[in-house]
Amino acid sequence: MALILKNAHVVDPSVELDGVVDVLIEGDKIARVAENIEVEGAEVRDLSGKYLVPGLVDMHVHLREPGFEHKEDIASGTRAAAKGGFTGVCAMPNTNPVADNGVVISYMIARAAEVGKCRVYPSGAMSKGLKGEIISEMGDMVARGAVAFTDDGRGIQEAGMMRRVMDYGKMFGKVFMSHCQDESLVGAGQVNEGVVSTRLGLLGWPAQGEELQIARDIMMCELTGCPLHIQHISTAAGLDMVRAAKEKGLPVTCEVTPHHLFLSEDDIDSTYNTSLKVNPPLRTQEDREALIEGVKDGSIDAIVTDHAPHAEWEKAHEFEYAPFGMTGLETSLALVLTNLVKPGVIDYSEMVELMAIAPREILGLEPVKIAEGSVADITVFDPTVAWTVNDDEFVSKSKNSGFIGFELEGRATDVFVGGVATLENGEIVE
């Protein structure tokens, strides 16, 4: 049946839209975008006061299935994504078994089709078992639908191996996404190395442990010609390296998380809140400000959550024994609206670039436009609704958010994936 989404403020810079228009959905496609659409027999939804944008994509998410279903699974993780306003997520391969072969990729795609509430674009490991020793079954994974390669959770330690992975993998035309961490330097580092690590009495995870591999991978990108995407960038100097690479014309992009933008090492206090233990660690105020500047000037391409769910009992340890990671799918859009769009750091169009257009571009996915003929993956949000982050409301299986208690403004109300509603008035459609 036809569905008319009426009176929303539509923002899509890819078709230069920024104003109130109606959107007609027929089947899985957008059939028309115009003022005052009327179609006999069509269902009408009035979205006055709301914003309607191309469906948001989070290109860095840990769905944990197969293997760690006590933290999250494809059913719960994609529901958290829908609740947060996303129409698709790129799933990381650090599952058990690791997604380093076609069978695991096929499993994830089949499972998502069966129980998912958003599209799942799996990424495949670069190396078998994320060990950095043997190249993964890249061709098989791409044939089964893998959209990118990454050893996320770790970086490949040897430059020579990274070169071989990129040289070999280049033929598949996918992006190489890099978690930058030199293990010989980072060791058992827990928090950013500096005054705060000293005060807390925790081992330091130095900025250079990340920057060394950013520099190396940019060089490997130059050597191999293979597109490189720096994951969860967290330092000012690392961002400057990405800027310089872009200026050189290299195919380098990068992403940042809301926690690296809106939290810093100073938020880790004597309560040793293990939800704030993330990899890479929360950095200094200066880094945080530099990252915001990078979002503003366009040197950061995408905002991602690095949604990394862990069970309550796993996080309920001494800081050094708790696993790294925080959840993010259900707070990301609101954090960006509250802290970047409302204060005028970026506008709605730039937000759409960072959270919908660039992620699809980097992953080589079909673009979604609010235009006739495009697939109807759509996010609708109310920019005025004020709410407080409450872990009782999370649909994710895990509650390790660093933003619990935060007062935010703006929230997804409706989400459509291929014309089908997955979120309606803020509730998951089952």
Ligand SMILES: NC(=O)N[C@@H](CC(=O)O)C(=O)O
């Ligand atoms: N970011 C994290 O702190 N943790 C991630 C791994 C990763 O993204 O590197 C996880 O899988 O838990």
Ligand SMILES: [Zn+2]
């Ligand atoms: Zn990572």
Ligand SMILES: [Zn+2]
């Ligand atoms: Zn990750």
